[in-house]
Amino acid sequence: MAPNSSPRRVGVLGFGRLGQSLVSHLLSQGPDLGLELVFVWNRNPDRMAGLVPPSLQLQNLAELGERHPDLVVEVAHPKITQEFGGGILQHADLLVGSPSALADASTEQQLLEASGRWGHSVFVARGALWGxxxxxxxxxxxxxxxxxxxxxxxxxxxxxxxxxxxxxxxxxxxxxxxxxxxxxxxxxxxxxxxxxxxxxxxxxxxxxxxxxxxxxxxxxxxxxxxxxxxxxxxxxxxxxxxxxxxxxxxxxxxxxTGSATVTAFWRSVLGCCQLPSRPGIQLC
Structure with a gap:
């Protein structure tokens, strides 16, 4: 990030092992990297109690746009991308942490159409794929x-x-x-x-x-x-x-999720934050 540029605002969907690690990295390292955590959402909000500041807990996924994210990271379940991916792209770039969602052809097409309509990127984390x-x-x-x-x-x-x-x-x-x-x-x-x-x-x-x-x-x-x-x-x-x-x-x-995959995913987040928004699906 350039010194005078605004922080890139990041929201996280999912608070399992991968989500917890990502939230921890964003809170501890994000400010120095030009990243600001603006919300965390989980299907069971009780899991966030005592671990995520109340001001960052998003209770209603439909209100995601009110947090004005630049990037939304899905680390919950493929169904989240399938059900809400198109709507998320109206507001922000989307990093899909569960790319098995795209095996559904209608989901892939929906994301491509929404990406083209709103000019936001669909990033896909490579995860454990070597090479x-x-x-x-x-x-x-x-x-x-x-x-x-x-x-x-x-x-x-x-x-x-x-x-x-x-x-x-x-x-x-x-x-x-x-x-x-x-x-x-x-x-x-x-x-x-x-x-x-x-x-x-x-x-x-x-x-x-x-x-x-x-x-x-x-x-x-x-x-x-x-x-x-x-x-x-x-x-x-x-x-x-x-x-x-x-x-x-x-x-x-x-x-x-294996230990090395957690590290690789954080690198994917940092990588896609350096890429410009453009329509389409791209691995990172």
Whole structure:
């Protein structure tokens, strides 16, 4: 921020582990970075008691615009972006912390239309996706043929819905889902965000072409493992360019969000605050 510029006003939706960390950073470091926390909203406002100053607690999401935010950060649940994202963009840029919301095609279209109408950006946090820029550059150059993202952790770290919630995870390693990311996001909305970020980084494949694999592994009680495998089309010799990465992210037992992801998200907030508002969806 330039010395004489006004602070960038930030609102936070969600007060789970990620939201609490973000609020703490904004209160302690924000003023020195040109950032001002203007509200915190949570579906259960009781969780904010004693932790968020009453003046910063937003009780009614419909009154968000009265706080005049420049950036609203969603770290609550994909349904918040699906239900309120378009309205938020009327007032501010939106940083989506639950990109699995965009697996719903109507939500993606609604956000794009609202972004274009009001001139505000839709930022998407890369979260635990390693090599985001490399994937995006390869895809833009036409060099990406396949992309597969595998998320493995202890079953206590999953928050599953629908038929996946009924699957038994008594075996040492259980593959819960393998298929297009679009089909996984509604069943594991809080555990598929890395895969959703990959689908957005590789629009030539998108939610229908990027393959997501969700694995319950009883040996990973304190860790989330994300493996990314990509391959390009065969070259003149018949060989294909290929990359495989493995990211081991320490996590508290039963936690949805790993420790390194919390740090990465704060960097995403700082990153998008340095970018100009412009219509469209962009990873940060």
């Amino acid at each position: 985001t820029e490399d994937i995006a550059r390869l895809d833009a150059a036409g060099g990406l043929q396949s992309l597969r993202v595998t998320m493995s952790t202890h079953p206590a770290g999953f928050r599953l819905e629908g038929p996946l919630a009924q699957v038994s995870c008594s075996a040492p390693r259980t593959v819960l889902y393998e298929g297009p990311v679009r089909g996984l996001c509604p069943l594991a909305p809080r555990n598929s965000n890395t895969m959703a970020a990959a689908a957005l980084a590789a629009p030539s494949l998108g939610f229908d072409g990027v393959i997501g694999v969700l694995v319950a592994d009883l040996s990973l009680a304190d860790m989330h493992v994300v493996e990314v495998e990509l391959r390009g089309p065969p070259g003149p010799s018949g060989q294909s360019f290929a990359v495989r990465t493995r990211r081991e992210n320490p996590a508290q037992p039963g936690a949805v």
